[in-house]
Amino acid sequence: MLTTGEQSQRGTSAPAFRSMGMARVPVETQVAIEQFLYAEAELLDDWQWRTWQQLFAEDAHYRMPIRRNRLRRQRKTDEAEDSGGLEVAHFDDDVNSLDLRVQQLESGMHWAEDPPSRSRHLVTNVRVQPAGTDGEFHVRSSFLVYRNRLEAEVDLWAGERRDVLRTHGESFLIADRIILLDQNLVLSKNLSVFF
Amino acid sequence: MSDTDATRLNELVDWENGLIGPEIFINDDIYRQELDRLFGRAWLFIAHDSMLPGPGDFLNTYMGGDPVLAIRQRDGGVRVFLNACRHRGMKVCRAEDGNAKNFMCSYHGWTYNTAGELINVPNLDTAYFNELDQKRWGLVEVAQIAQYKGLWFATFDPTAPPLEDFLGDMLYYIDAWVDRTPGGIEVLPGVIKWTIHGNWKLGAEQFGGDGYHAVITHASSLGTFDPSFLRDIKGIEFASRQGHGYSMIFDRMTRFADDPLGRYNQAQVPERLERLGDARANTVGNFTVFPNLSGLPGSANLRMWHPKGPNEFEIWSWTIVDKDAPEEVKRAQRTSAAFTEGAAGVVETDDGENWDLIGQMLQRGTQTRKMAWNYQMGHGHETDHDPVYPGRVLRNYFGEGPQRAFYRRWLEFMTSESWPVAEALEPDRREHEASRPGAFGAASALRREVHRADHR
Numbered sequence: 271m272l273t274t275g276e277q278s279q280r281g282t283s284a285p286a287f288r289s290m291g292m293a294r295v296p297v298e299t300q301v302a303i304e305q306f307l308y309a310e311a312e313l314l315d316d317w318q319w320r321t322w323q324q325l326f327a328e329d330a331h332y333r334m335p336i337r338r339n340r341l342r343r344q345r346k347t348d349e350a351e352d353s354g355g356l357e358v359a360h361f362d363d364d365v366n367s368l369d370l371r372v373q374q375l376e377s378g379m380h381w382a383e384d385p386p387s388r389s390r391h392l393v394t395n396v397r398v399q400p401a402g403t404d405g406e407f408h409v410r411s412s413f414l415v416y417r418n419r420l421e422a423e424v425d426l427w428a429g430e431r432r433d434v435l436r437t438h439g440e441s442f443l444i445a446d447r448i449i450l451l452d453q454n455l456v457l458s459k460n461l462s463v464f465f
Numbered sequence: 466m467s468d469t470d471a472t473r474l475n476e477l478v479d480w481e482n483g484l485i486g487p488e489i490f491i492n493d494d495i496y497r498q499e500l501d502r503l504f505g506r507a508w509l510f511i512a513h514d515s516m517l518p519g520p521g522d523f524l525n526t527y528m529g530g531d532p533v534l535a536i537r538q539r540d541g542g543v544r545v546f547l548n549a550c551r552h553r554g555m556k557v558c559r560a561e562d563g564n565a566k567n568f569m570c571s572y573h574g575w576t577y578n579t580a581g582e583l584i585n586v587p588n589l590d591t592a593y594f595n596e597l598d599q600k601r602w603g604l605v606e607v608a609q610i611a612q613y614k615g616l617w618f619a620t621f622d623p624t625a626p627p628l629e630d631f632l633g634d635m636l637y638y639i640d641a642w643v644d645r646t647p648g649g650i651e652v653l654p655g656v657i658k659w660t661i662h663g664n665w666k667l668g669a670e671q672f673g674g675d676g677y678h679a680v681i682t683h684a685s686s687l688g689t690f691d692p693s694f695l696r697d698i699k700g701i702e703f704a705s706r707q708g709h710g711y712s713m714i715f716d717r718m719t720r721f722a723d724d725p726l727g728r729y730n731q732a733q734v735p736e737r738l739e740r741l742g743d744a745r746a747n748t749v750g751n752f753t754v755f756p757n758l759s760g761l762p763g764s765a766n767l768r769m770w771h772p773k774g775p776n777e778f779e780i781w782s783w784t785i786v787d788k789d790a791p792e793e794v795k796r797a798q799r800t801s802a803a804f805t806e807g808a809a810g811v812v813e814t815d816d817g818e819n820w821d822l823i824g825q826m827l828q829r830g831t832q833t834r835k836m837a838w839n840y841q842m843g844h845g846h847e848t849d850h851d852p853v854y855p856g857r858v859l860r861n862y863f864g865e866g867p868q869r870a871f872y873r874r875w876l877e878f879m880t881s882e883s884w885p886v887a888e889a890l891e892p893d894r895r896e897h898e899a900s901r902p903g904a905f906g907a908a909s910a911l912r913r914e915v916h917r918a919d920h921r
Contacts, residue, residue, distance in 0.1 A: 334809065336655045336656070336657055336658075338561060338562075338655070339559070339560055339561045340560050340561065340562065340563050341560045341563050341565075344560070344563040344564065355654065356653045356654060356792075356795055356796065356799055357653065357654040357655040358653055358654070358655040358656070358657055358783070358784050358799060358802070358803060358807070359655075359799075359803050360657060360803070360807060360808055360809045361803065361809050362799065362800050362803040362804070363803075363804065367800075367804050370690060370804075370811065371811060373689055373690075374685045374686055374689060374690075374811050377684070377685040377688075377689050378685075379684040379685040379688070379689075380685035380686075380814075380815065381682065381685070381815050381818045381819070382814040382815045382817060382818040383814075420822070422825075423821075423825075454561070454658065455658040455659065455660060455779060456657075456658065456659035456660060456808045457659075457660050458659065458660060458808075459659070459660065459661050459662065459817035459818065459820070459821040460659070460808055460809070460813065460814040460817035460818070461659075461808045461809035461814070462809070462814040462817075462818075
């Protein structure tokens with residue numbers, strides 16, 4: 271199977287944290303989630319894509335919408351929320367298509383990443399809030415991904431992730447991920463790394 | 466001697482023998498001449514009808530190096546203006562799309578309506594003594610605009626021949642992806658844009674007909690996910706005298722056999738056979754409409770190669786669907802297209818690797834720039850007299866006829882003082898066709914049809 275045709279509804283993205291009040295989860299939960307995100311980044315930077323892919327829940331969606339330069343009055347309220355329409359996206363994956371992407375990386379013939387790029391995923395500004403569902407959390411974080419490839423190629427991607435993390439034993443599963451890249455025109459030759 | 470002299474360009478582009486000097490992919494003088502003589506004269510794709518649904522809807526795109534603003538008019542037509550204020554040349558609109566009643570330049574406030582007329586000049590009385598003739602200072606408009614089945618094209622050259630002549634025998638193939646259902650196509654909202662540090666022609670020539678690269682470049686995607694795709698490929702290559710190219714694989718409708726759209730596509734077969742005939746109905750193709758519109762109908766992809774300098778281009782990539790398809794089919798097509806093409810597409814990412822690294826080598830090297838590139842594949846095995854397909858045809862999926870035709874046409878634009886008219890048929894073929902109303906009879910009928918579409 272290549273991709274699933276009829277997708278289930280995507281999870282809800284993490285809401286904006288516009289209040290400057292106290293975090294509403296216990297500090298241990300905050301730390302555990304931060305540690306999960308750091309460990310996840312390490313898997314990507316260590317090219318452990320198969321292990322990384324297994325962090326996603328069966329019903330997860332992994333989506334990177336395009337960003338649009340529109341007049342302020344005609345901006346959509348939130349590009350991340352436009353999942354109900356038909357707008358195209360950079361990534362629009364479920365666990366099956368993520369698995370295929372990992373298969374491609376494992377093939378030894380995926381020239382865009384073979385020799386593999388060196389990447390560094392920096393994750394900051396982690397804000398956590400309980401989701402409506404028990405054991406689920408809305409997590410918003412910022413990322414800076416540095417890619418250095420072959421001899422002299424450098425790409426820098428900044429952006430934001432809006433995750434729904436689901437408690438899973440001692441750790442978490444990613445139940446939903448929306449990635450908002452801070453570029454309208456992608457300034458690199460491809461997006462062959464995960465975010 | 467300048468690099469843009471006709472003699473020098475003729476040395477660099479020996480299309481007849483399939484030898485190209487890569488200087489044409491990196492030289493700044495050649496690039497500047499290309500913007501002027503090629504992009505300043507050729508018919509260039511602007512937008513599909515569905516991208517500008519209502520009056521006042523606008524979008525920003527480029528014609529060569531210049532930003533242009535396409536605006537849907539109240540009468541249903543589309544007009545295209547240089548997106549540059551007549552006062553100091555500032556962009557009058559910086560949003561990529563939207564809806565507007567007028568466009569005010571953010572520098573001094575000159576304001577234009579959707580018909581491009583200058584409707585407001587601040588301090589007209591106190592600064593200009595009411596002496597500025599506003600009628601003379603509207604936005605610069607393209608010389609000609611025309612559409613074929615919802616595809617709008619424009620040219621800056623008033624002497625350019627009609628669009629249907631420019632598209633020529635490519636119309637036969639364009640119909641295979643815009644006219645396969647009664648409702649035609651629509652473009653899904655949003656465009657994926659990304660940057661390659663290389664020359665735009667590398668993308669354009671590949672989509673014209675480089676099936677050869679797929680086996681190696683896309684081994685990890687096409688080969689891994691559906692190994693049957695790359696085995697015993699049966700197909701053809703078409704090269705147009707107008708510079709266009711199309712290559713297609715028979716007996717497939719999508720890139721991947723188990724594509725989620727399989728059921729829908731299967732159900733469409735009778736209709737497509739009816740409309741297009743056996744030769745075009747059940748195929749996966751890739752094409753380039755000279756100079757910089759391309760696509761992969763089998764992957765629902767339409768795209769432009771926008772030049773951004775001799776060694777940089779942007780890809781603007783859209784997803785197309787059958788307008789009348791059910792919503793869930795469109796949704797599945799969107800998901801499938803995102804997985805395959807675009808900046809993060811599993812097929813596409815490996816193309817970027819090639820084009821970008823070639824660009825780096827040409828940028829830094831000198832010996833690399835002197836080495837002639839080989840475009841000889843299939844040379845001498847093509848025919849201008851295929852009983853089914855118009856144009857110059859190779860009955861094989863691997864070949865470089867479309868590239869030779871592309872650079873022949875490129876050379877004509879670059880070296881010709883006036884608009885380079887190319888006869889659709891070589892002289893010997895014209896004689897042949899005169900005695901035989903074959904495939905080209907059908908193409909001529911299509912041409913009459915496009916003419917009617919233009920004047921509807």
